[in-house]
Amino acid sequence: MSRQHPQINLSRRSLFKFGAGAIGTGVLTAGLGSNLLAAEKKAPAEDDITPDKALQELLDGNERFVNRKRKNPHQTYSRLVEVAKGQKPFASVLGCADSRVPSEIVFDQGLGDLFVCRVAGNIATREEIGSLEFGSLVLGSKIIMVVGHERCGAVDAAIKGAEVPGQIGSLLEAIKPSVESSKGKSGDKIENACKANVLVQVEKLKSSPVLSELINAEKLKIVGVYYDLDTGRISRVV
Structure with missing residues (x-):
């Protein structure tokens, strides 16, 4: 199995945003979820x-x-x-x-x-x-x-x-x-x-x-x- 490994950088600010609003607005579109989606766009092969x-x-x-x-x-x-x-x-x-x-x-x-x-x-x-x-x-x-x-x-x-x-x-x-x-x-x-x-x-x-x-x-x-x-x-x- 071959998988690429992009680095995901998490700031204290993004962590705070996630804790405050991710659950209320949908975890896939807020806070850490945004970082995850960005990483997936850079490496679509990971969806395999x-x-x-x-x-x-x-x-x-x-x-x-x-x-x-x-x-x-x-x-x-x-x-x-x-x-x-x-x-x-x-x-x-x-x-x-x-x-x-x-x-x-x-x-x-x-x-x-x-x-x-x-x-x-x-x-x-x-x-x-x-x-x-x-x-x-x-x-x-x-x-x-x-x-x-x-x-x-x-x-x-x-x-x-x-x-x-x-x-x-x-x-x-x-x-x-x-x-x-x-x-x-x-x-x-x-x-x-x-x-x-x-x-x-x-x-x-x-x-x-x-x-x-x-x-x-x-x-x-x-x-x-x-x-x-x-x-x-x-x-x-x-």
Whole structure:
């Protein structure tokens, strides 16, 4: 996959304009949206990748990973030099901080391909949502994939109502609604809660006015998946 990477310059003034008026007037025509449209006019080839194509690229990469046929794309020194000038990731990932689920590896991608947010329990906090809004609206990511995974420790702790120190409790509180919604379902309760958590986070992201505007304009797709730690395979949840 070949993609160009124009530099998008953001001033504090443009950020302020976006925060004050983008939602009210349409994010694609105000503030940061104007910068994005300008960048697209300069590089029309970037429109070649659609949200559906971006999704397929991730799924194909995972299939290569599972079958031990990784291509390790975009991992050369020349690629490093190229993306140092600017980034244009085709996909964003909201994943768990779990060390066993590194996005670039399990999707067989390289430098500049993925805009990744990782947090225990793959929860969509305000900060994560803001980051993903930036990745989609400004950088041009065509898909956001929420990746939950098998035997997630954060979800398991939320199920058990574990007493935890420091700020760890804030993570568990964010997961509890998913635990409640999965109660009573047949099958493994941790797996059910992990998948329910993916669904909750997808809906949180879709409730963002910035992201929903992009979805309505067919410039973005948000999907949820479940990662099997034993096989490395990704399966769709939504």
